[in-house]
Amino acid sequence: MKNFALIGAAGYIAPRHMKAIKDTGNHLLAAYDPYDGVGIMDSYFPSARFFVEFERFDRYLEKLKYDEKVPLDYISIASPNYLHDAHIRVALRRGADAICEKPLVLNPWNIDALERLSEETGKKINTILQLRLHQTIIDLKKRVEEAPKDKIFDIDLTYITSRGYWYYTSWKGDVTKSGGIATNIGVHFFDMLAWIFGDIQQNTVHIHTHDRAAGFLQLERARVRWFLSINEETLPEAIKAKGQRTYRSITIEGEELEFSAGFTDLHTRSYEEILKGNGYTITDARRAIETVHQIRNQQPVGLKGDYHPFAVK
Ligand code: NAD
Ligand code: HP7
Structure with missing residues (x-):
């Protein structure tokens, strides 16, 4: 013990x-x-x-x-x-x-x-x-590893976790304390994307405000249009109609994988791995920290180039 x-x-x-x-x-x-x-x-x-x-x-x-x-x-x-x-x-x-x-x-x-x-x-x-312990993401990584090595995937990543006005009053709304939404919430999927599709070769930010961000990533094995938001108004109508306030979705070559559920036990799973000596280390964390730092410190280019369809919302 x-x-x-x-x-x-x-x-x-x-x-x-x-x-x-x-x-x-x-x-x-x-x-x-x-x-x-x-x-x-x-x-x-x-x-x-x-x-x-x-x-x-x-x-x-x-x-x-x-x-x-x-x-x-x-x-x-x-x-x-x-x-x-x-x-x-x-x-x-x-x-x-x-x-x-x-x-x-x-x-x-x-x-x-x-x-x-x-x-x-x-x-x-x-x-x-x-996210690295989420079954949908593990299955996706396997699928990518089994595909021909020269295959470059087209991906749309949509990550909406609605938050009320309290968020902006709390430390989470203070960029000096939380790093802003792309750091506080986006870090999960930037880590996951590089874990599955390899190093980042191009990192463009289209929009970046207090409640949403969107951009494009060229990874070794994927072109990713991403959209992140904490504003419930940006949820797809079908998701709002279900009363769902969280929408985490990855569309790979036109096929959608929704992974909004399945998070409740992942802290316990993380501890199980850490206790076996298989925890994610400082080295594993570095790439996503570099990515979110770059995103925080770059000027958004606006709606130019290959942007996520929700970026116009
Ligand atoms: P929170 O604001 O609800 O809790 C933070 C706690 O830290 C508060 O109770 C606050 O009083 C306390 N605190 C403030 N200053 C402190 C200090 N100097 N020393 C010790 N404690 C202090 O936030 P939260 O959502 O619980 O987030 C906590 C951490 O967990 C953050 O790093 C956040 O990014 C992370 N988080 C991760 C996930 C996930 O999915 N893995 C989910 C939520 C939060
Ligand atoms: N919720 C709260 O009551 N308080 C909070 O502080 C946060 C949420 P999800 P998680 O917002 O800081 C995600 O959207 O997955 C309520 C990020 N994690 O599923 O638990 C919320 O209103 C995490 O890194 O939130 O956390 C919902 O009712 C980030 O720090 C419910 O909890 C955190 O948001 C569940 O909300 C944040 C992932 O995206 C995996």
């Missing part, structure tokens, strides 16, 4: 980490969040200690190590994106491996610094990239 601590315990995704720790037969010793709405802990680890001040959390971890000789194997990190690298350093310096939410960091140079610390401490940094 491995011992865990959790940073960012009061947030939306934290219960998925608690569940994954429990489902994999492990134990949560302590959790930290400056906000104290963490009653959900009772459903998973009622005996875990909880702190709203970092210094007290840190003192407790030291006490476990030196007074009680209790090992701490992992620190899971579900805090806002711009704090991830600092929280990963807390884990590694304390002698634990890190399991950090996506995006691992906001900028490529943050990865270089973490790589140095990982080498220095001998501790591992794992990240959550759960």
Whole structure:
């Protein structure tokens, strides 16, 4: 049984980490969040200690190590994106491996610094990239691998996860904290696309606003028109009619694969792989971090060239 601590315990995704720790037969010793709405802990680890001040959390971890000789194997990190690298350093310096939410960091140079610390401490940094564990995506990767090696696929990727006005008020709406929507939400599919279709050769952004982004990617084995939105008005009419607010779809050579469902257990699946030593590492995360950094820092060209049909919405 491995011992865990959790940073960012009061947030939306934290219960998925608690569940994954429990489902994999492990134990949560302590959790930290400056906000104290963490009653959900009772459903998973009622005996875990909880702190709203970092210094007290840190003192407790030291006490476990030196007074009680209790090992701490992992620190899971579900805090806002711009704090991830600092929280990963807390884990590694304390002698634990890190399991950090996506995006691992906001900028490529943050990865270089973490790589140095990982080498220095001998501790591992794992990240959550759960699209790589989604069955529809695994099947698609297999299909591409089995196709003739010179085949270049035509892809439309549509990724709509509707959010209310709260999103813009929260840290998620602040580009300096979340990286903006292409980083906070898009990182999943940029990682997935390069994982399946190979390195990015051209990266054009057509539009990029607070609630949507669209662009074109030339990958080794695909031409991809992509559209990302958090505005429900951009959902296809048929999806709206079903009352569905999330629409994740990939059209490959005209054939649609919808993968909106199938996400609920993927944090547990991610933990299973991490515990077996097969977690996604800092090296796996780098390519998508570079891609979203480029997208964040380039001027959209407007509706020119090969753009996704939803870009006109
Ligand atoms: P959230 O805002 O609901 O939760 C973040 C939590 O971090 C809050 O409880 C907040 O109080 C806490 N926090 C703020 N400052 C902190 C600090 N200095 N130290 C410790 N905790 C602090 O956000 P969320 O949706 O739970 O997102 C958390 C992380 O998980 C983000 O990195 C996000 O990108 C990621 N996420 C991933 C997925 C996924 O599909 N893999 C889904 C949602 C969120
Ligand atoms: N929801 C909340 O209640 N609070 C939140 O903070 C977020 C959602 P999905 P996930 O928005 O930050 C995706 O669209 O898949 C509600 C990204 N992950 O399925 O869980 C929401 O209103 C993630 O990287 O959201 O998360 C729905 O009712 C990104 O950080 C419900 O939860 C996150 O959005 C489910 O919403 C975000 C993927 O796309 C895989």
